[in-house]
Amino acid sequence: MSARITTKQRMQITRQAMPEQAAAARAANFLEVNLGLPERLALLEADRCLQCKDPRCMQGCPVGVNIPKFIDLLTAGKIAEAAQSLLCDNALPAVTGRVCPQETQCEAVCVRAAKGLPVGVGYLERYVADWARDHRDQLPQVRPQPTGKKVAIVGSGPAGLTAAGELARRGHDVTIYEALHKPGGVLVYGIPEFRLPKKIVAQEVERLTAAGVKIECNVVIGRTYTIPELQEKFDAIFIANGAGLPVFMNVPGENYKGVYSANEYLTRINLMAAYDFPRSDTPVLNGQRVAVVGGGNVAMDAVRTAKRLGAQAAMIVYRRTHDELPARAEEVHHAEHEGVKFEFLTAPVEVIGNDKRWVTGMKCQKMKLGEPDSSGRRRPEVIPGSEFVLDCDVVVVAIGTRANPLLTATCPDLKLNKWGNIVADENGQTSIPGVFAGGDIVRGAATVILAMGDGKKSAQAIDTYLAGIPKPAGLTMAA
Amino acid sequence: MHRILARQTLSPNVTRLDVHAPRIAQIRQAGQFVIVHLAENAERIPLTIADSNPETGAISLVIQAVGKSTHELVGLNIGDSIRDVAGPLGHPTEMIAAGHALCIGGGVGTAVVHPIAQGLHQRGVRVTSVIGGRSREWVIFERELQRYGQVVVCTDDGSYGRKGFVTDAAKEILAADKVDMVYAVGPVPMMRAVANLTRGLGVRTIVSLNPVMIDGTGMCGGCRVSLGGETRFACVDGPEFDGHLVNFDELQDRLSTYREFEQRSIACAAGTCRMEKNTSSPA
Ligand SMILES: Cc1cc2nc3c(=O)[nH]c(=O)nc-3n(C[C@H](O)[C@H](O)[C@H](O)COP(=O)(O)OP(=O)(O)OC[C@H]3O[C@@H](n4cnc5c(N)ncnc54)[C@H](O)[C@@H]3O)c2cc1C
Numbered sequence A: 001m002s003a004r005i006t007t008k009q010r011m012q013i014t015r016q017a018m019p020e021q022a023a024a025a026r027a028a029n030f031l032e033v034n035l036g037l038p039e040r041l042a043l044l045e046a047d048r049c050l051q052c053k054d055p056r057c058m059q060g061c062p063v064g065v066n067i068p069k070f071i072d073l074l075t076a077g078k079i080a081e082a083a084q085s086l087l088c089d090n091a092l093p094a095v096t097g098r099v100c101p102q103e104t105q106c107e108a109v110c111v112r113a114a115k116g117l118p119v120g121v122g123y124l125e126r127y128v129a130d131w132a133r134d135h136r137d138q139l140p141q142v143r144p145q146p147t148g149k150k151v152a153i154v155g156s157g158p159a160g161l162t163a164a165g166e167l168a169r170r171g172h173d174v175t176i177y178e179a180l181h182k183p184g185g186v187l188v189y190g191i192p193e194f195r196l197p198k199k200i201v202a203q204e205v206e207r208l209t210a211a212g213v214k215i216e217c218n219v220v221i222g223r224t225y226t227i228p229e230l231q232e233k234f235d236a237i238f239i240a241n242g243a244g245l246p247v248f249m250n251v252p253g254e255n256y257k258g259v260y261s262a263n264e265y266l267t268r269i270n271l272m273a274a275y276d277f278p279r280s281d282t283p284v285l286n287g288q289r290v291a292v293v294g295g296g297n298v299a300m301d302a303v304r305t306a307k308r309l310g311a312q313a314a315m316i317v318y319r320r321t322h323d324e325l326p327a328r329a330e331e332v333h334h335a336e337h338e339g340v341k342f343e344f345l346t347a348p349v350e351v352i353g354n355d356k357r358w359v360t361g362m363k364c365q366k367m368k369l370g371e372p373d374s375s376g377r378r379r380p381e382v383i384p385g386s387e388f389v390l391d392c393d394v395v396v397v398a399i400g401t402r403a404n405p406l407l408t409a410t411c412p413d414l415k416l417n418k419w420g421n422i423v424a425d426e427n428g429q430t431s432i433p434g435v436f437a438g439g440d441i442v443r444g445a446a447t448v449i450l451a452m453g454d455g456k457k458s459a460q461a462i463d464t465y466l467a468g469i470p471k472p473a474g475l476t477m478a479a
Numbered sequence B: 001m002h003r004i005l006a007r008q009t010l011s012p013n014v015t016r017l018d019v020h021a022p023r024i025a026q027i028r029q030a031g032q033f034v035i036v037h038l039a040e041n042a043e044r045i046p047l048t049i050a051d052s053n054p055e056t057g058a059i060s061l062v063i064q065a066v067g068k069s070t071h072e073l074v075g076l077n078i079g080d081s082i083r084d085v086a087g088p089l090g091h092p093t094e095m096i097a098a099g100h101a102l103c104i105g106g107g108v109g110t111a112v113v114h115p116i117a118q119g120l121h122q123r124g125v126r127v128t129s130v131i132g133g134r135s136r137e138w139v140i141f142e143r144e145l146q147r148y149g150q151v152v153v154c155t156d157d158g159s160y161g162r163k164g165f166v167t168d169a170a171k172e173i174l175a176a177d178k179v180d181m182v183y184a185v186g187p188v189p190m191m192r193a194v195a196n197l198t199r200g201l202g203v204r205t206i207v208s209l210n211p212v213m214i215d216g217t218g219m220c221g222g223c224r225v226s227l228g229g230e231t232r233f234a235c236v237d238g239p240e241f242d243g244h245l246v247n248f249d250e251l252q253d254r255l256s257t258y259r260e261f262e263q264r265s266i267a268c269a270a271g272t273c274r275m276e277k278n279t280s281s282p283a
């Protein structure tokens, strides 16, 4: 670390704000909200890092990114090396720089958070990653010696993409099978353009295919091929098919016209470009009063999307209070600025429709917070006699997803837990030798970075596993 | 990319396309469907696989042109391509192993009945088919179905076969002959009428449902239907269900969700609307 600047001087720099589109403008468009730090601010922010000997931020990062190292290289003007260091630890930094809940991870434990604001690790990650996207030619391209071993990956979400990158880098022959027509998983069908531009996901995917990863879309494992069929053609398999089965509220009226799962609502708009109807062919009902049930990232994405589609009232209906919202702090903050209304301590009991079965409202109960439950969060309790009707014409249910049984039902040897998630050890090893799994299908709905961490660990375990099985006969060492 | 290998007009707005999809052609079973996606920004459309030829790698899709997307599909010619074809999706048909099956097809639903009758025939089940259409030119798959057993044709106007609805003919057959299972595919009112007819007779009846779908993998829940009061996702739990448990009213209602959008879409394709943003709201 250079003596260019003293610790005291570093401490004097205040945290740089992320430039963003003005709230009024962005609430009417789908362009990215955060604009990214310009170079000058990024370098200032980087100088705030104290380059701790025992960097706590790294322990806070689920994939252990060497945070002080890439920041130091950045301050030293070696951005290509910073990018290389970052990409070595994290396969999709342009994505995580935008969607990680940094405030509960690296930034939560940064020493600077003890007195004031933490280093903007997420902002810097994004800055370096975006540079790398624009300067791919300045990063070394290593073509490893092919091992001749074949690995199939099911699902092209963050877990699958990460594993693919790691395995290709080790010279294995990787094929990703994706059920939808576009790779990316939740990154393309769930998370909206204004938070994660689809171009970025496409570029990350391109980087993988350039490294030799094959991606076959429109292949539904469990239908087009089963896991046992893949086992005949591949030396190892990594299952990362996500937790894509929407949970509904199970209240009367949920099948009226105007009730969507968040998955359907967001898929129509993101993957199928319904916001551009009739230029794109898939429609979506864009209500005047949209009630989104839930308080996580998915709910925030849905409600902010509704706002952008022109809803007069875009509302979050959540059983607990502001403090318990599981969404990223920045998303809540952005939603508030964009004029999203929050109905806290409110739980729906029925969807109400007119005689034509179009949604006209939602009967709700008011709640109060009681004793903490097993998760430590205070349990919401019904206030008797508090029922009221919330007027709305579209309801979006964003209360979670479960494991989709489509794949597992056709692979009886795969051990599942009682919720239908695949049972895997910390290396992703499942009950079947040579078959690994990670991401939401193992954890239940979690986060992008945890899914990526699983992809990385499983890739290492698969590499070790493959080293122990004989090389295919007749393999010539020519590349 | 999936090339169109053959194309045939079956009735005024019903077209059969043979599409190159070798893996699907090899493994598809009766009752299963594919999701096709013509190009970027097109809709994802579920279509039952009416037939397949593992040798040529062709699957046959029978398409009724109703909206903009289906019009675009039937406008394809030999040599053109469909960008994405995913499948085979859904559960295969629940087949009886022996006995007598009554297969009822209405309109384009007759194409869905075809692989069912084919599969039953291969198992040695006796098949009687009752198929219908508005008038002669709307009757499809008659010759194909004749390979598997007796075929009774009904037309609403009596221009071909019997005059009347398929349910009338089905009622007579059910009264005169022992029927072990009924398979009915067609417009919702037809399937509902058949289910109502067989419920009293205690004859198990399988219907194939066609709700709005997007992914076809159980991810969106848009295809949900009510079965005996419980929610099922037609794309993964169906598309075929016990007709006596299906809430047909709800199905028909949900199918009307995007009617207004469909009309705008067609108008825009015809150049008679302003290309405006998505501004209409639910009725
Ligand atoms: C709207 C939304 C917003 C979110 N926001 C955030 C956020 O801000 N920050 C954050 O950290 N996390 C967020 N999450 C959670 C995060 O996206 C997930 O935890 C993460 O994507 C899981 O990654 P995965 O690779 O396990 O699965 P997924 O991303 O779900 O990918 C699975 C892929 O497998 C495919 N697939 C499924 N079944 C099959 C099959 N049978 N055959 C072949 N392919 C199949 C699917 O089509 C999909 O492409 C959000 C989730 C949603 C839905």
Ligand code: SF4
Pocket (backbone or CB within 6 Å): A048, A049, A050, A051, A052, A055, A056, A057, A058, A067, A068, A109, A110, A111, A112, A119, A121
């Ligand atoms: S804990 Fe904070 S100050 Fe210390 S190295 Fe990490 S980012 Fe820099």
Ligand code: FES
Pocket (backbone or CB within 6 Å): B212, B213, B214, B215, B216, B217, B218, B219, B220, B221, B222, B223, B224, B233, B234, B235, B236
């Ligand atoms: S079509 Fe999406 S769940 Fe069935």
